[in-house]
Amino acid sequence: MVVGGGAAGFMAAITAAEAGLQRVLVLEATAEPLTKVRLSGGGRCNVTHACWDPGELVGHYPRGQRPLRGPFSRFASGDSVAWFSDRGLDLVEEDDGRMFPQANRSSAVVDCLRTAARRSGVQLITGAPVQSVARDLSGGFVASCRGGGRFHARRLLLATGGHPSGRRLAAQLGHRLIAPVPSLFSLTLDASQLQGCAGVAVDDVLLTLEVGGERFRQIGRVLITHWGLSGPATLRLTAFAARTLQASRYRATLNVSWCSGSSHANLLEALQEQRTQAARRTLAASRPLADHLPRRLWLSMLHGVGAAPDQRWADCPARVEQGLLDQLKFCRYPVKGRGPFGEEFVTAGGVDLGEINLATMESRCCPGLHLAGELMDVDGVTGGFNFQHCWTSGWLAGQAAAKQVTGSDRTP
Known part of the structure; x- marks a missing residue:
């Protein structure tokens, strides 16, 4: 179960489904998922940056430089370009290194993600704001939504971006939050x-x-x-x-x-x-x-x-x-x-990186819980770097969740 239908949430859900999970659910609070993707880059969406060396890539993150070396060594900018290309979306590099969809509109990125989610069997429920999360008797998780909806899952991913609700949910499951401050x-x-x-x-x-x-x-x-x-x-x-x-x-x-x-x-x-x-x-x-x-x-x-x-x-x-x-x-x-x-543009702050296994994006405080995207204490400068962290953390979380549930590893 993924709480948050943004860039990191969709990447994680698609990755987990493609890696073998037969039941993947995304709960999105608003009526329309991927809103930030649609609005970013003046409606063009700066998907990533043509920075191919993970060692150089980490230098564009004021928070998370050294810890991100490991994640980026497994999934970095070149992997994002290939991932989208494999799903029918080609990216074009501009003179300053920023990479945009060839169609030059963010709706192409949204359509790509939604199509990949649908084809892989991901279920999406919109208008479902999660108010609380807790462990259930089976060792999994239960999410309670405003209006009375309750959903159970063996694995839970929080990918709520910079919204305060995500920080509240992480705190309910035992995480220490670094106070958010504006960045960029x-x-x-x-x-x-x-x-x-x-x-x-x-x-x-x-x-x-x-x-x-x-x-x-x-x-x-x-x-x-x-x-x-x-x-x-x-x-x-x-x-x-x-x-x-x-x-x-x-x-x-x-x-x-x-x-x-x-x-x-x-x-x-x-x-x-x-x-x-x-x-x-x-x-x-x-x-x-x-x-x-x-x-x-x-x-x-x-x-x-x-x-x-x-x-x-x-x-x-x-x-x-x-x-x-x-x-x-x-x-x-x-x-x-x-x-x-x-x-x-983004916030600095969120879940302390020391409380996350960055190889799997799994919580060290709450087994079975994964975190991805801006909810973590990671932020990048302009140029596609914040989205790149979403793709990386979402991909790693999706792979890890699928492996834990299915017992197999389909990592390319």
Whole structure:
């Protein structure tokens, strides 16, 4: 019996059925399963990431890096690609390594999972929110649903994602829960000069977050928003700093180098080239590193140093040039909090990994109970890594449950 009809739950149910279990039941609280899969990636679903080495793959998980080496050595990104391909869904790699269904729509992933579940004999009951779970007299489990439904099973898998109900059920069966905190979120900054730059994206930006006596660094693409910064580099930064930020009540200092790929000497040379080669042009009309630096961001920098946009480069004072150099290389912004409420992608926290046998995803506290997906204290950065953990943990749990019940091992 699987509680939770999401990515990890479906993977586990299909795997167990294909491995020989004749009766597999999925209980989903909502009217429609796989909702998060359908909504993810802007309706495209970033299924996994083209990161083929398990040793490299674990580096994308702020929580769970070392413990996940074993699971990923058995089922990693390449295995996910093959698994979906075997069931009629081909994935396509984009330039940044993210992998999407060839049809470029999340409904293709949902259809693949639902078809595989139906063909393997998995029974799905929707609108069945589980309120409590307990051991029954036979040593199995009984799940009681709102409305009076009761279901019995020899093996139980909790795959409820980040929903509080799953943590409550795990606690009922003896597990210790690590308090959840938001992960993968944008930052609200005290940065009035960026307000006119909302929607501007910049590549190769170095972010250094100073919080709670620690420093966290990421380099990559950022998106300027009405409230501060978002984009892949920001989300990765907040994922690794999630617990420290929460402990500091989301007050910190963010240092931004808008041109991390250019040294101090190169930036100084680029500014001096403007003075010599664009001497008659205005500061607003001609900017250094034009291929990298968006015009609106450059104008905000001019405003930040008190430079007149219509001033010619030939007349640019040395203090303005130095100020612009500082703006390009080192901007310092107070962090006032997270981005808009509800914008968080995943949570950090859940069942302590020390209480789970990660080879089988079986509980060390409650034999016969398995756990998978976001309910565990594992979270990845953006790029398909959170789904990859769902596929891996679900596959291992399904294989183990089938082997325990049937006494055979059909692992490929």
